[in-house]
Amino acid sequence: MNNIPENFDKSDPSHIKIVGIQADKKFPLEIPFKGRILSSKTVTKLAIFLKIQEKIENFFTKKELFALESELFSYLKILKKELELLSQTNVSQEISFCEKLSKNWRLIIDFASEHNDELGGRSYLNQLKALIEKVHKYPENRDHTLGYYLTKFIDGDWLPFPFMEILEHLHEESLLSKEKSTLSNWIKKIEDILYASS
Numbered sequence: 001m002n003n004i005p006e007n008f009d010k011s012d013p014s015h016i017k018i019v020g021i022q023a024d025k026k027f028p029l030e031i032p033f034k035g036r037i038l039s040s041k042t043v044t045k046l047a048i049f050l051k052i053q054e055k056i057e058n059f060f061t062k063k064e065l066f067a068l069e070s071e072l073f074s075y076l077k078i079l080k081k082e083l084e085l086l087s088q089t090n091v092s093q094e095i096s097f098c099e100k101l102s103k104n105w106r107l108i109i110d111f112a113s114e115h116n117d118e119l120g121g122r123s124y125l126n127q128l129k130a131l132i133e134k135v136h137k138y139p140e141n142r143d144h145t146l147g148y149y150l151t152k153f154i155d156g157d158w159l160p161f162p163f164m165e166i167l168e169h170l171h172e173e174s175l176l177s178k179e180k181s182t183l184s185n186w187i188k189k190i191e192d193i194l195y196a197s198s
Contacts, residue, residue: 124196
């Protein structure tokens with residue numbers, strides 16, 4: 001069994017033969033069904049198995065997407081209620097309202113940017129981006145907009161008067177012409193997003 005000659009001197013390196021690796025040598029691949037004829041029953045069972053696996057994957061993907069959408073829509077419903085409250089009552093001076101509005105706004109912004117890829121194919125996503133853009137840039141031609149204050153206001157530690165003035169202006173505008181007001185427009189956009197999703 002041992003192919004080493006009896007008189008082989010292991011200490012002499014000239015007797016050691018190193019076999020080079022043949023890089024271009026192709027090793028045969030083993031293909032499980034190569035050369036076999038599969039019965040129609042086997043093919044049918046395999047096709048059914050693959051279809052079931054696809055349905056299971058789609059189910060979990062849809063379930064995850066539904067959970068994401070539910071979370072986003074809950075934030076939008078809260079924002080809608082906050083904007084409706086502001087349109088009816090001057091809560092611009094209330095720190096708790098400003099804090100809630102700001103926190104919810106940041107949740108929406110963070111959620112939209114975090115889950116943009118998962119929600120990418122949804123029809124309402126462009127409407128949501130347009131709403132975010134409108135709120136963020138309101139009022140135009142100001143150094144600091146509502147979007148700036150909503151994203152910077154944290155836990156009531158800092159309540160800038162321009163922020164409260166913008167909220168008060170939105171409330172007053174809503175009282176003057178409820179149907180054509182900025183708040184009414186934003187509320188309508190939120191309703192459109194929620195309606196488009198159902």
